[in-house]
Amino acid sequence: METTLKSRETMHRLCGKGLEIFNEKGYYNTSLDDILTQLSLSKGAFYHHFKSKEDYFISIVQNLIVQKVYALLIEPLNTEENPLPIIVDSLENALEPGKKNEMAYGFMLNDFLTEFNKRNEEISGYLKDILNVWEVNLVSVLKKGKLDGYIARHVDCEGVATYIIASYLGMRSLMMDSSNRQLKYQYVQQLKHYFKSLEPQPVMA
Amino acid sequence: METTLKSRETMHRLCGKGLEIFNEKGYYNTSLDDILTQLSLSKGAFYHHFKSKEDYFISIVQNLIVQKVYALLIEPLNTEENPLPIIVDSLENALEPGKKNEMAYGFMLNDFLTEFNKRNEEISGYLKDILNVWEVNLVSVLKKGKLDGYIARHVDCEGVATYIIASYLGMRSLMMDSSNRQLKYQYVQQLKHYFKSLEPQPVMA
DNA sequence: ATCCGAACCGACTTGCGGGTCGGTCAAGTG
DNA sequence: CACTTGACCGACCCGCAAGTCGGTTCGGAT
Structure with missing residues (x-):
């Protein structure tokens, strides 16, 4: 039709x-x-x-936001290589302000989560679901990385995933106005340092 | 009178x-x-x-929020010891949900920052100022820690401060409802790992 | 006793924004 | 051509919350 x-x-x-x-x-x-x-x-x-503004936004979440998160943060994790640099890349890319005229998609999650928290439980729920999926995927790729010898055995994968997500979300509050180049650079550098501490210690000869 | x-x-x-x-x-x-x-x-x-709701909130920021941030996050930094565990303690303490009947003060910053961002520039400004003061103090205590040999020379203190703040703010978005014990524990653990990577490498004998 | 003014009261105004509803238009359909 | 129906229009309704304003109360100064 x-x-x-x-x-x-x-x-x-x-x-x-x-x-x-x-x-x-x-x-x-x-x-x-x-x-x-x-x-x-x-x-x-x-x-x-x-049928309402709320219904409208839920459509947006389910049609667009979910897609963006998948594309930027979840699908890139699907790799056979060392997951740590892959994660860094995905975060760096997701923090990139809108290329050309597009939006800065990477920023949305923290803003919306905070805005709907305690104001609209239903929408909050959908957004938290997205975070959960991301977390699950992070944990799974980290565990795989452990099996493949890229990550030290003592590492708590759930904890690492939580920490990654927290730092990523928090960057939003810092990068508010100026999609500050400098802040992003600092973030990526420190993330790399942190990740280094997750690598297996090379055995001393 | x-x-x-x-x-x-x-x-x-x-x-x-x-x-x-x-x-x-x-x-x-x-x-x-x-x-x-x-x-x-x-x-x-x-x-x-x-004179207005806005004026009212500014009073709250300047009288109460500033005080809380100082008490919880800035004054504890004033120490001669190794700054890294001090920072961990202050963050852990600030994430503590309200003891007894008090509020969970540690949570406020990220929420308010996000809420006022792009909606009220003036209030946003005051909140960012608080963050800046915190950052400056973090940087200064980190640099001091470097001089005192607690932190490796190669470390970028500004970057570390940014990363600390980001991860702290981001925890708020994750701890929304359940002031989840587990999440906080994971956060503190990972923070400690990260901090370990900032310590000077012990010289091999 | 009187007066003044700070503290406070609460009905009212006003503007904004979500949601409604009766209507128009155009593209089928029989 | 008559009729239906989906897409869309826009004036209107209505509740909510910020802010106003004339009035009241009361402690203290003269």
Whole structure:
């Protein structure tokens, strides 16, 4: 049906622009009209496609945010090599401010998590689910790295995953305005140092 | 003057309760009436003491939050000993959920930073200032630790401070609901590992 | 006793933003 | 051509919360 196509097209435009503006200004600080004006759409159009602002955002989370996290943070982990440099690369890449005109996708998680925490349990839940998936994948790739001899046996993989996630999320609060080159560089350097401490100690001859 | 005393007393009560509730529910999700009801005060009383909600929160930041951060995160750094375990202790202590009936002060910074970022530049500014002071103090104690031989010479103290702050702030996003014992334990453990990599290499005999 | 002004009260105004609803338009369908 | 239906329009409704303002209370100064 052509009608369905049109409909999907509009929903896609709404979700895309919504993510962009919510990411820029925050969910509660963005009115629907802010978005609708930019798309030259009306309230009526919006409520034809979504049953509420909340429902709308959940669509965005499930369609777009999940994808971005997978693409940037989870799929890169799928490797046979030493996982530690792979993780560094994925984090460095995810912290990269929007290439060209795109958004700084890597930043969204911490912002949204904090914004919805204690304000909207349902949305919070979806966001935490994403974090959990990430964590599980990190743990699994770390354990694999241990088996393959890239990581020392004494290492607590769950703890490492937690620490990685915490430091990554926290960088967001620091890089707020200026997508500061310097901060990112410092972060990556220290992450590498930390990772070095996870490597097996070379046996002294 | 007794009048002035009464006035101060009321302002203190307002600030204290305000911090408590803003910390619980967020600034924008808390109405003045939420606070005033609990204190059995009126709008009139409030606007007699503060010129706006924003002005009110700035008072809270400058009177209470600054104090907490100093007490928990900055003053403990004032030591002649090895700074690394001191830093671990201060962070562990700051992540401790409210002892007895007090608030979980250690959590506030990341929440408020994220909430005001891009919504209120002035308040954002005050909060960033606090972070900056913390960072400066961290850097200085790290440099001192380097001089005293507790930290390896190659270490980038600014980078380490950034990384410490990032991981601390990020823990907040993870510890949202459950002030999860496990998470905190993992964090402290990994922090210690990381710090070990900053120590000077013992010279092999 | 009188007055002043600080502290406080609470009904009201105002603006914002989510959500509603009756309507228009155009693309099928029979 | 008559009729339906999906996509969309935009004026309106309504609740919420910040901020206003005229009034009240009360301690202390003259």
